[in-house]
Amino acid sequence: MAKKVKNNKRQLILDEAAKLFKAKGFGGTSMRDLGAQVGMEAASMYNHINSKDEILEIICFHVSDTYISQLAQIEQTQASYVDKIKALIHLHIRLMIEDGAAVSVANNDWKYLTADKLEAFKQARKNYEKGFAALIEQGIAAGELQPVNTSVALFTILSAVRWVELWYRPGRGITAEELEENIMTLLLNGLAK
Amino acid sequence: MAKKVKNNKRQLILDEAAKLFKAKGFGGTSMRDLGAQVGMEAASMYNHINSKDEILEIICFHVSDTYISQLAQIEQTQASYVDKIKALIHLHIRLMIEDGAAVSVANNDWKYLTADKLEAFKQARKNYEKGFAALIEQGIAAGELQPVNTSVALFTILSAVRWVELWYRPGRGITAEELEENIMTLLLNGLAK
DNA sequence: CCTACCGATCGGTAGG
DNA sequence: CCTACCGATCGGTAGG
Numbered sequence: 475m476a477k478k479v480k481n482n483k484r485q486l487i488l489d490e491a492a493k494l495f496k497a498k499g500f501g502g503t504s505m506r507d508l509g510a511q512v513g514m515e516a517a518s519m520y521n522h523i524n525s526k527d528e529i530l531e532i533i534c535f536h537v538s539d540t541y542i543s544q545l546a547q548i549e550q551t552q553a554s555y556v557d558k559i560k561a562l563i564h565l566h567i568r569l570m571i572e573d574g575a576a577v578s579v580a581n582n583d584w585k586y587l588t589a590d591k592l593e594a595f596k597q598a599r600k601n602y603e604k605g606f607a608a609l610i611e612q613g614i615a616a617g618e619l620q621p622v623n624t625s626v627a628l629f630t631i632l633s634a635v636r637w638v639e640l641w642y643r644p645g646r647g648i649t650a651e652e653l654e655e656n657i658m659t660l661l662l663n664g665l666a667k
Numbered sequence: 668m669a670k671k672v673k674n675n676k677r678q679l680i681l682d683e684a685a686k687l688f689k690a691k692g693f694g695g696t697s698m699r700d701l702g703a704q705v706g707m708e709a710a711s712m713y714n715h716i717n718s719k720d721e722i723l724e725i726i727c728f729h730v731s732d733t734y735i736s737q738l739a740q741i742e743q744t745q746a747s748y749v750d751k752i753k754a755l756i757h758l759h760i761r762l763m764i765e766d767g768a769a770v771s772v773a774n775n776d777w778k779y780l781t782a783d784k785l786e787a788f789k790q791a792r793k794n795y796e797k798g799f800a801a802l803i804e805q806g807i808a809a810g811e812l813q814p815v816n817t818s819v820a821l822f823t824i825l826s827a828v829r830w831v832e833l834w835y836r837p838g839r840g841i842t843a844e845e846l847e848e849n850i851m852t853l854l855l856n857g858l859a860k
Numbered sequence: 861c862c863t864a865c866c867g868a869t870c871g872g873t874a875g876g
Numbered sequence: 877c878c879t880a881c882c883g884a885t886c887g888g889t890a891g892g
Contacts, residue, residue: 497778498778499692499693499694499695499778499779500692500695501692501694501695502692502693502694502779504885504886504887505886505887505888506885506886506887514861514862515861515862515863516887516888517861517862517863517864517888517889518861518862519861520887520888520889521861525887525888526887526888527887556859559858582775585690585691585692586692586695610858617860618859618860619858619859619860620852620856620857620858620859620860622849622852622853622858623841623845623846623849625834625840625841626841626846626849626850626853627849627853627858629830629833629834630827630850630853630854631858632830633826633827633829633830634823634826634827636826636830637822637825637826637829640822641818641822647818648816648818648819652816653816653819656815656816656819656820657819657823659813659815660813660815660819660820660823660854660857661823661853661857661858662857662858662859663813663856663857663859664813664853664854664855664856664857665752665803665812665813665815665820665824665854665855666749666811666812666813666855666856667810667811667812667813697869697870697871698870698871698872699869699870699871707877707878708877708878708879709871709872710872710873710877710878710879710880711877711878712877713871713872713873714877718871718872719871719872720871
């Protein structure tokens with residue numbers, strides 16, 4: 475029971491930290507800012523977390539773990555390469571909408587991870603990118619996709635979904651489904667007629 | 668003569684600041700870090716610039732001014748809408764390659780501008796986006812482009828070119844021209860066959 | 861979970 | 877352009 479309460483507070487700290495890090499950056503967010511948001515003195519939060527660095531760590535690896543496990547699942551399906559890539563785009567958009575603050579932090583503030591965690595994170599991201607790129611490459615080889623440069627295609631896709639968080643606001647003219655449909659059309663069929 | 672030297676130092680400070688802000692963020696870069704990079708004590712730099720905030724200001728508005736004046740030029744040409752949009756994509760990629768540090772700072776650290784400059788910057792960006800969106804809208808109306816959501820198309824394009832800076836390294840497998848060709852193909856014709 | 865406080869570092873100024 | 881320094885704020889600890 476005490477454990478439950480402790481975990482709730484801990485999760486609250488992590489959630490509020492993700493929002494603040496997204497809004498003001500890791501360096502721009504002080505433990506006193508975070509305490510004010512959580513409703514606690516800065517010093518008190520150290521009963522729930524070990525350090526400011528640890529907060530960033532937990533957020534970043536939570537996100538990268540999610541992407542990596544989902545990629546593994548998608549790789550195992552029997553779908554076409556086009557559909558596998560669509561599933562990955564869908565995953566990115568969905569995570570952006572559902573857990574945008576954490577995803578933003580993992581995208582922008584990962585560089586402030588401490589040395590060893592930084593290496594681990596970069597490696598995890600590289601592995602994810604390699605897996606994604608392999609699907610594109612195989613899709614081209616299978617004749618499903620245009621013969622573009624694989625890296626360019628990979629990063630164009632990753633970038634295109636990345637900024638959903640910055641300008642998409644639910645209930646402002648376009649639904650999540652319409653958003654996804656439009657992005658899919660653009661990436662797969664292009665803007666020109 | 669004395670003025671010339673002063674301006675050179677000032678420009679050096681601005682250039683090194685852009686690199687450091689890009690690498691470590693505005694908040695993560697101290698005036699002492701910057702001084703070390705420039706070859707000066709932190710205090711000495713205040714003979715060339717007024718404040719750390721001013722450095723960020725100059726970098727951000729230099730970039731937004733460039734985009735806005737180039738957009739105005741492109742708008743006045745007689746080219747088709749597709750070609751105008753291609754010209755804008757070309758502009759973004761070229762600026763990313765030529766002045767990537769400053770562009771990155773304007774993209775990521777603008778939020779640390781002081782209140783009034785922040786408003787001005789957001790307004791400038793909004794104006795640019797409106798002008799870009801208008802070209803897409805007119806291109807759709809003219810039947811040159813697919814009838815996708817204009818905002819989605821705009822931000823997908825802006826995002827897709829934005830991350831060139833993060834992964835493109837000259838001389839590593841692909842030239843700037845090939846990069847541009849590939850991005851154009853993807854955005855205009857799509858990935859699917 | 862709070863008060864009180866630590867050493868370090870910050871942006872910036874004074875004075876030369 | 878440097879030395880010396882300011883008040884403020886930082887992440888974190890001690891002790892209760």
